[in-house]
Amino acid sequence: MSSQSSIIIPEGFTLHTENSASILLPSSNEAFLNPVQEFNRDMSVACIRVYSEELNRDKEAKWRRKQEFKAKKAELGSQKSKAKKLKPSDGTSGSGTHKNGTEEDAPPVQNPPLENSATFKVSEYPSYTIEILEALSATGLRSIRYAKEIPLVKHVIANDLSPSAVEAMRRNINLNGLGLQEDPQPDTAHKESGANSSPKKPQLDKVRVNEGDACALMYNHRSERNRVDVVDLDPYGTAAPFIDGAVQCVKDGGLLCVTCTDLSVLATTNYPEKCFSNYGGIPVKAEYCHEAALRLVLHAISTSAARYGRYIQPLLSLSIDFYVRMFVKVKSQLIEVKKAASKTATYYVCTRCQSFYEQPLAKLVEQVNEKTGNIDVQVKTQVGPTVPERCTECDGTLHIAGPMWSGPLHDTAYVDKVLEHLEANADHYGTATRMRGMLTVAKEELPNAFYFTPAKISGFFHCTCPSLDDVASALLHAGHSISRSHACPGSLKTTASRQDVHDVFRGWIKSHPVKMENISDKSTARQLLAKDPRFEANFKHHSGSVTPSSKVKLVRYQQNPTAYWGPGTKATAGNKRKREQEEP
Structure with missing residues (x-):
């Protein structure tokens, strides 16, 4: 593509450049683009690129094992062929004499050729390239970046x-040189036949445009033969209708990338009925509502996949700014589909102190098979409820949230790659x-559900707030x-129960x-302070309280990039041309 300075910008358009891609944006807002989501697109390019490279390595390893098997088979066939040549025929001696002892000038025996007698020739591994389907492309910026910045892309x-x-x-695809291209080389078949040389048919573009319902x-x-390797869902609002x-259309082991920007539904209890209709669960009203939003969406994906004998493995799940x-x-394996219920839970959430109590929907029972010695996994119904009618910490009312995904949010090995x-x-990335x-914080994040902040807990106790290091050290010492x-x-996330966390604060209050x-007398603080701690909290600095992400200076959380940043305004003229065509 030519440099930005040489691009002619038509009247009524502005040029937007992001990494390797440049697009023209109409002033009429006919196609939606939010520049703030550059972080989303950068992260997507990196994650899909790593996924494609890992997939290519796995397929290369399988290909090489297959080549080794073929080579051994060919070598074995060659050895058998040589042995057959050396073996004397019936009625002859090893020296080639006739059965009566006299030599004959007979023609040499012609051995029939064997397919596996030839030396196996190892070819070069053809790299595996992926197909990406972006269901809701708008300006095409994301698809253009995928095509230009991910080397192992076949087409988008x-x-x-x-x-x-x-x-x-x-318009933007052509601007970036990714449209239909004429092959400048003449057709060699026409040359050989003496016909007039003519260019080949246009090659399919690397970004293939489709107009229709996602x-x-x-x-x-x-x-199965039409499935794609990666599906990207990045709608304006919820991705629920497209899940x-x-x-169904992603390959076995394929990657599903999902964005939901409807946090007013996912991260509050203002519209529980809408959350249930979209995601099959009730949201949480607590400081950890954004993690609950992630788990609600994962639950929707997991249950959708399970209907078709498939299960999910979350590689990276992020709550970012105003979206998740x-x-x-997505994989296919029946035993893992059976386990999906054990990775799903409802939660009882206290409306006063925000303590939560997990209620898994099912449990796994492992038994050793006496005949085979294998471990058989059975899914059993879970005992419940796990808590009484009111919060055991502050006697507050409990609200039910979920069901939602209770398994890990991230795959540590993948995040590390x-x-x-x-x-x-x-x-290569602007953000x-x-x-x-x-990514550093996500890599070290515990798989347990939900986090807390010392400031929020201190507010419940009406006490001075201990430092993050003090609370972390006390939990580690315990x-x-x-x-x-x-x-x-x-x-902070911890393996400790909320009662253990409260006991740390009760220990802190002894010196503060x-x-x-x-x-x-009726306040939440009075109820929490009425209990004595079950252990003596040790606030001496613990070396483990300094996590890897704390050892270096990192920008972990969003800083407002502009004065009026956020989800942006939905495209309002999306069907303008269609309406004009319908008018007389």
């Missing part, structure tokens, strides 16, 4: 229902600094594990007393 299918968005896509497009790709089609973004591998890629290619920070959470600044005369 960029789809949108809006005619004006499709028009914008085609669900219909994905359902057309659900047959069913996405889990997750990268999930994305970090390695980022360190080697930091100059590399923040990517490094968030034998629990801790980590930070990517979803909230100043947060609370003025009880300022606390109402």
